[in-house]
Amino acid sequence: MIGIAEAIAFAIAAGLIGSMVGIGGALILTPVLVFFGVPIKFAIGSGMVAIVATSSGSASSYVKDGLSNIRAAFYLEMFTAGGALIGAVITRLIAPVYLYFFFAAFLCTSFYGIGGRMRAEQQPVVKQDSLAAALKLEGAYYDKPLKKEVRYKLTRPLLAGPGMFVAGVAAGMLGIGAGAFKTTVQELVMGMPSKVATATSNFIIGMTALAGASVYLTSGYVYLNLAATLAIGTTVGSLAGARVLPKLTNRNIRALFMVVLVVLIAEMLYQGVALL
Amino acid sequence: MALQVGVGWILRIGVMVSLALESAGMAVNYLQTGDSTLSAVPGSPWQVRSGDFFGFASSTFASVSSRVTAIDLTALGIVVLLLTPYARIAAAVVYYAVERDWKYVAITLAVLSVVTCGLALL
Numbered sequence: 001m002i003g004i005a006e007a008i009a010f011a012i013a014a015g016l017i018g019s020m021v022g023i024g025g026a027l028i029l030t031p032v033l034v035f036f037g038v039p040i041k042f043a044i045g046s047g048m049v050a051i052v053a054t055s056s057g058s059a060s061s062y063v064k065d066g067l068s069n070i071r072a073a074f075y076l077e078m079f080t081a082g083g084a085l086i087g088a089v090i091t092r093l094i095a096p097v098y099l100y101f102f103f104a105a106f107l108c109t110s111f112y113g114i115g116g117r118m119r120a121e122q123q124p125v126v127k128q129d130s131l132a133a134a135l136k137l138e139g140a141y142y143d144k145p146l147k148k149e150v151r152y153k154l155t156r157p158l159l160a161g162p163g164m165f166v167a168g169v170a171a172g173m174l175g176i177g178a179g180a181f182k183t184t185v186q187e188l189v190m191g192m193p194s195k196v197a198t199a200t201s202n203f204i205i206g207m208t209a210l211a212g213a214s215v216y217l218t219s220g221y222v223y224l225n226l227a228a229t230l231a232i233g234t235t236v237g238s239l240a241g242a243r244v245l246p247k248l249t250n251r252n253i254r255a256l257f258m259v260v261l262v263v264l265i266a267e268m269l270y271q272g273v274a275l276l
Numbered sequence: 277m278a279l280q281v282g283v284g285w286i287l288r289i290g291v292m293v294s295l296a297l298e299s300a301g302m303a304v305n306y307l308q309t310g311d312s313t314l315s316a317v318p319g320s321p322w323q324v325r326s327g328d329f330f331g332f333a334s335s336t337f338a339s340v341s342s343r344v345t346a347i348d349l350t351a352l353g354i355v356v357l358l359l360t361p362y363a364r365i366a367a368a369v370v371y372y373a374v375e376r377d378w379k380y381v382a383i384t385l386a387v388l389s390v391v392t393c394g395l396a397l398l
C-alpha cells in the first residue's frame with residue numbers, strides 16, 4: 001500500500017526527471033507503483049490518465065509560444081490515437097506477466113532516446129512531397145538562442161503515419177507518452193526541427209493518452225485517488241523541471257537518469273520473472 | 277494563430293481546473309477520514325466502475341449537483357481533465373469548418389471520431 005505523501009513525492013520526482021531527460025513521468029512511475037503492490041494494469045491505467053495532465057500543461061505553453069506545429073499534430077494524431085486505442089485493448093486482453101517484459105523492453109529504448117537528444121539538428125527539408133504541400137505542413141518559430149525566426153517545411157507524412165501508429169500502440173499498451181519515439185519519427189522522417197518536434201510531440205501525447213485512458217477508464221482499471229495524485233505530482237514536477245533545467249549540466253542529468261533506468265528495468269524484469 | 281491561442285487557453289484552463297478539483301477532493305478526503313494511504317485495491321470506492329466515459333461523466337455531474345463528496349470532487353477533476361484534449365479537438369473541427377479548410381475538417385473529425393469511439397463504446 002502506497003501513502004499519498006510517498007506517491008506525490010515519487011510523482012514530482014518522476015515529472016522532474018522526466019521533463020529534464022525528455023520522457024514522460026509514467027515511464028518512471030509505473031514500475032515504482034508496481035513495486036508498492038499496485039497491480040500493473042491499474043498502475044498503467046492511472047498513469048495514462050495522469051499523462052493527459054502533464055502533457056496538456058506543458059503543451060499549453062509551447063502552443064502559446066508558437067513552437068508546436070498544430071497542423072502536423074492533428075494529422076499525426078489520427079495515427080497515434082488509433083494506435084493507442086488498439087494498444088490499450090491489447091493490454092486489457094493479455095495476461096499481466098507479458099506487460100512486465102514489454103515495459104522493460106520499452107524502457108531499454110529510452111537509452112536511444114537520450115542519445116537522440118545529443119544528435120545534431122537535421123538538415124532542413126528543401127523540397128516537400130506533394131502530400132505534405134497539400135496539407136500545408138510547414139511553419140515558423142522564433143529561435144531565442146539564434147535570435148531569429150526559423151522557417152521550415154515538412155515532408156513524407158505518409159511514411160510518418162505508420163511510425164506514429166506504432167508509437168501510439170506502445171503508448172496505449174504501457175500507459176506512457178512514448179515521446180522519445182514520436183520525436184524521433186517527426187525529426188528523422190518528416191524533417192521537423194528538434195524544438196518543434198519536442199513541442200509537437202508533447203501536444204500529441206495528450207490526445208494519445210486520452211484515447212488510451214478511455215479504454216482503461218471504461219474497463220475499470222483506474223483508481224481516481226491514484227490517478228489524481230499522479231496527475232498533480234507529475235504536473236508540478238514537470239513545471240519545476242522546466243525551471244531547474246537550465247541550471248543543471250546535461251551530463252549530470254543523463255548520468256542520473258541512466259542509473260534510474262537500470263533500476264527500473266531490473267525491477268520490471270524481476271516482477272515478470274517472479275510471475276512465470 | 278487564433279486557433280493556437282484558443283487551444284492554448286483550453287489546455288491551460290482545463291488542466292488548472294482539473295488539478296484544483298483533484299487537489300480539493302484529496303484534501304477533503306484526508307480531512308474527513310484521516311486516511312493518508314491510497315487504497316488501490318479492486319472494489320475500493322475510488323475505483324471507476326466499468327462503463328462508458330460519458331455515462332461516468334454524467335453520473336459525476338449529477339452527484340456533484342446534489343451532494344459533494346471527496347470522491348465526487350476528484351471524479352469531477354478527472355472528467356474535466358479528460359474533456360480538456362477532447363474540447364481542443366472539437367474546437368479545431370469548428371475552427372477549420374469556419375475557415376472552410378475541408379482537408380483539416382476531415383482530419384480533425386477523424387481524430388474526434390476515434391477518441392469518441394474509445395470514450396463511448398469500448
